[in-house]
Amino acid sequence: MNEDKVVISLQKINVSFYRSESDNFTLKKSILSGKFIPQKQEIFNSFSLEVKESTILGIEGSNGIGKTTLLSVIAGIIPISSGKRIVNGKVLPLLGLGHIFHNDLDIYRNIELWNLSFETNFTINEKFVDEVITSSGLKIQPKTLVRSLSSGMKSRLAFELAMRGQEEILLLDEIFSVGDKNFREKSRLKMKEKLKTIKCAIIISHDYDVLNENCNKIIRITNGSSFEQIK
Amino acid sequence: MKQIVEFTKLLVVLQKKSTIPGFFIGLMPAIITSLSIEFFIGRIIGGNSEASLAGFKAVNVIFYFLISQSLSLSLTSLNKYKKIIKNSYLKTETVILSEIILQFINFIFLFLLFSIFFGFPIYIILLISILAIFTILYIIGLSILISILAVVLDDFNRVLGIILQVSFWLSPIIYILRDINSPVKYLIMINPFHIFYECIYLIFHGFEKFDNEIMIISTISFVIFSFFIFMLLKNLGKKISLFL
Numbered sequence: 001m002n003e004d005k006v007v008i009s010l011q012k013i014n015v016s017f018y019r020s021e022s023d024n025f026t027l028k029k030s031i032l033s034g035k036f037i038p039q040k041q042e043i044f045n046s047f048s049l050e051v052k053e054s055t056i057l058g059i060e061g062s063n064g065i066g067k068t069t070l071l072s073v074i075a076g077i078i079p080i081s082s083g084k085r086i087v088n089g090k091v092l093p094l095l096g097l098g099h100i101f102h103n104d105l106d107i108y109r110n111i112e113l114w115n116l117s118f119e120t121n122f123t124i125n126e127k128f129v130d131e132v133i134t135s136s137g138l139k140i141q142p143k144t145l146v147r148s149l150s151s152g153m154k155s156r157l158a159f160e161l162a163m164r165g166q167e168e169i170l171l172l173d174e175i176f177s178v179g180d181k182n183f184r185e186k187s188r189l190k191m192k193e194k195l196k197t198i199k200c201a202i203i204i205s206h207d208y209d210v211l212n213e214n215c216n217k218i219i220r221i222t223n224g225s226s227f228e229q230i231k
Numbered sequence: 232m233k234q235i236v237e238f239t240k241l242l243v244v245l246q247k248k249s250t251i252p253g254f255f256i257g258l259m260p261a262i263i264t265s266l267s268i269e270f271f272i273g274r275i276i277g278g279n280s281e282a283s284l285a286g287f288k289a290v291n292v293i294f295y296f297l298i299s300q301s302l303s304l305s306l307t308s309l310n311k312y313k314k315i316i317k318n319s320y321l322k323t324e325t326v327i328l329s330e331i332i333l334q335f336i337n338f339i340f341l342f343l344l345f346s347i348f349f350g351f352p353i354y355i356i357l358l359i360s361i362l363a364i365f366t367i368l369y370i371i372g373l374s375i376l377i378s379i380l381a382v383v384l385d386d387f388n389r390v391l392g393i394i395l396q397v398s399f400w401l402s403p404i405i406y407i408l409r410d411i412n413s414p415v416k417y418l419i420m421i422n423p424f425h426i427f428y429e430c431i432y433l434i435f436h437g438f439e440k441f442d443n444e445i446m447i448i449s450t451i452s453f454v455i456f457s458f459f460i461f462m463l464l465k466n467l468g469k470k471i472s473l474f475l
Binding site: 025095096105112113119 | 233234237238240241244245312314315317318319320321383384385386387390
């Protein structure tokens with residue numbers, strides 16, 4: 001691995017959101033107020049970040065500062081309004097375990113949903129699904145509906161699928177804070193092994209110990225345009 | 232393309248249409264409404280003068296179902312799968328297209344069923360199929376443009392429901408536009424979707440019934456509506472992920 005090679009580069013990016021969900025924006029309200037577009041909220045203003053090969057970057061910061069948004073921007077899910085975004089490698093954005101599953105589909109179909117949502121190239125058959133279920137330590141059937149799983153069980157399943165992907169860049173948002181103690185310990189060990197095989201990773205956590213244990217560099221986002229390096 | 236095909240397959244399972252009975256149960260509302268209008272309500276309203284054109288009103292109904300269900304279900308789905316879209320590479324266009332493809336499959340199946348049942352001539356089958364393809368392409372474009380409204384406005388689906396209900400009564404589905412002799416007929420003609428029903432009318436009744444005034448007003452209304460929506464929402468549509 002070439003440790004000087006830049007894998008992720010964000011150069012003076014600007015990112016803004018429209019706060020429709022939180023504003024309960026309705027047609028009636030928009031007609032009465034004369035405003036047809038919700039209020040724009042700036043998240044990042046001229047923000048720059050570089051992640052080199054072999055780096056496991058930890059990010060911390062207060063709630064709502066834009067940590068998850070930053071991962072979405074790196075993954076290319078959210079567009080930037082200006083600046084430059086360069087990402088050299090296939091990305092797996094895990095922006096919350098279990099968000100990707102559909103409650104009314106069974107495990108087998110949900111793995112298919114994962115495959116198409118993350119553009120992974122799993123060859124899905126009964127054997128593969130059984131392997132995923134067994135490795136995740138769950139005692140369920142491929143035909144079990146996801147709605148009957150607890151959030152911890154969903155997290156286990158999602159984590160197992162994430163570990164099986166061939167992505168070169170991992171973006172992990174608070175994935176160590178879910179599940180029971182046993183799961184957390186196992187996932188931490190699995191993650192350690194996984195991190196050895198990829199180009200780079202970014203981990204978000206409010207738990208400094210998690211970041212300190214897994215990351216070789218840690219930053220704290222202080223506002224929408226800057227961060228401080230704390231490791 | 233692969234994502235659209237795979238997501239459509241999952242929607243078939245989700246909507247419980249993956250089995251033959253499930254698929255038919257899904258078609259029941261359209262079958263019941265179209266046959267009721269064809270054999271019962273439509274006859275009462277229009278009299279039996281249209282009896283020689285068996286199947287015309289039934290086709291009108293399934294065309295309405297194609298337009299209304301494609302628009303409403305694709306936009307409802309967008310809200311349903313918002314979380315997944317927000318957290319992965321599932322595209323908004325994939326969700327919209329997949330729902331519309333399913334509605335198109337329903338339409339084609341029902342239309343073929345009615346073609347056999349009513350014994351439509353080949354030229355009607357061909358022309359209606361071509362019209363359905365054009366309609367669906369238009370609906371795809373329209374859905375993608377107005378999808379932003381479905382995401383931004385919390386009450387959009389309620390409003391859309393009302394618009395579609397009004398559009399049902401302002402479309403010559405049960406009645407014949409040419410039978411109306413009051414100025415109300417202009418209200419029907421300015422319905423932006425009226426042009427599709429006018430085309431169905433001409434396909435069934437023959438092009439000698441072509442009426443310049445109806446066609447010009449319908450076309451102008453359709454073009455103005457499409458242009459207005461396009462100009463208003465073309466830039467916003469691209470930024471949909473910022474609203475999710």
